[in-house]
Amino acid sequence: MENxxxxxxxxxxxxxxxxxxxxxxxxLPEKIIEKAVTQVxxxxxxxxxxxxxxxxxxxxxxxxxxxKIMVENPHNMExxxxxxxxxxxxxxxxxxxxxxxxxxxxxxxxxHASAQDAVYQDVSDEFIERNKLLKTQxxxxxxxxxxxxxxxxxxLNEGSKKLILENCEKNKNVQIIVVDGLSSTAIxxxxxxxxxxxxxxxxxxxxxxxxxxxxxxxxxxxxxxxxAMLNCDVVVELVGERPGLITAESMSSYxxxxxxxxxxxxxxxxxSNIHRGGTPPVEAGAHMAxxxxxxxxxxxxxxxxxEILK
Numbered sequence: 001m002e003n004x005x006x007x008x009x010x011x012x013x014x015x016x017x018x019x020x021x022x023x024x025x026x027x028l029p030e031k032i033i034e035k036a037v038t039q040v041x042x043x044x045x046x047x048x049x050x051x052x053x054x055x056x057x058x059x060x061x062x063x064x065x066x067x068k069i070m071v072e073n074p075h076n077m078e079x080x081x082x083x084x085x086x087x088x089x090x091x092x093x094x095x096x097x098x099x100x101x102x103x104x105x106x107x108x109x110x111x112h113a114s115a116q117d118a119v120y121q122d123v124s125d126e127f128i129e130r131n132k133l134l135k136t137q138x139x140x141x142x143x144x145x146x147x148x149x150x151x152x153x154x155x156l157n158e159g160s161k162k163l164i165l166e167n168c169e170k171n172k173n174v175q176i177i178v179v180d181g182l183s184s185t186a187i188x189x190x191x192x193x194x195x196x197x198x199x200x201x202x203x204x205x206x207x208x209x210x211x212x213x214x215x216x217x218x219x220x221x222x223x224x225x226x227x228a229m230l231n232c233d234v235v236v237e238l239v240g241e242r243p244g245l246i247t248a249e250s251m252s253s254y255x256x257x258x259x260x261x262x263x264x265x266x267x268x269x270x271x272s273n274i275h276r277g278g279t280p281p282v283e284a285g286a287h288m289a290x291x292x293x294x295x296x297x298x299x300x301x302x303x304x305x306x307e308i309l310k
Contacts, residue, residue: 063110064103070094088246088277111245118185118248123214127188131195133178134167134213136160138222146217153219161229164213168230173207174292175232179218183240186251190274191238193281198236201289207296220254227259234292235259241272249275253288257301267302269295
């Protein structure tokens, strides 16, 4: 695949230079031109899609795995294997001259595209309905406004406030909210495993809960307004983390005891990196229930709870 890409790049460069008059076809050996045309023709005839022999039918490209060791002639392969197994980071990718290999560059582009999709795509209505979540929204009107004005993601619109007060009971121990945050992918990948485990754990702890609901275009701070509105002891917020190039599926849980307008970030207790390659979703849900119990028993969260539990 690398050779094919490089040949196409060379062909395009030569064509562009000839079009601009920088070089003429007379300056190139005829055999080289003939060989390039023959090679490209041979490559394109391999395409069997409905679009014909164009190599543009949109068939998926199979990429090299990110965990493959691509260093040539290493002095100590066993040491490299230990390094490779210790981290999901982009290491030991090898190089081609002064640049990275085409395979690792394509992997980078694919992961970057996945991260962008996670940010710009919305959590689907089908997912919200399947999980029986009440759908609410902040005062944000669209994705661009959401990304450019973080503070707006901390306030519910009036219609959502009314919907919550009509459907959610006040004065419960726990209010669970699902917030899209910066990764719709993380929400759809984890919530269906976390939510049942969390609810089961809270019931086992003897805690009361109100109806869970979904908040579109929400930020972490939205839990402060919701907690004050419903007068609950603890708000548990499941929110999509900002995606990276290792995974776009990482979700966090922000939990806070008795939030108010005076809440500061140090008041929040966080469980992060919830995904299949980090903290397993089912395990995270059960752990959250244990943490909530400790919050209620000690009437604290965040740094204050950590100090009490020392």
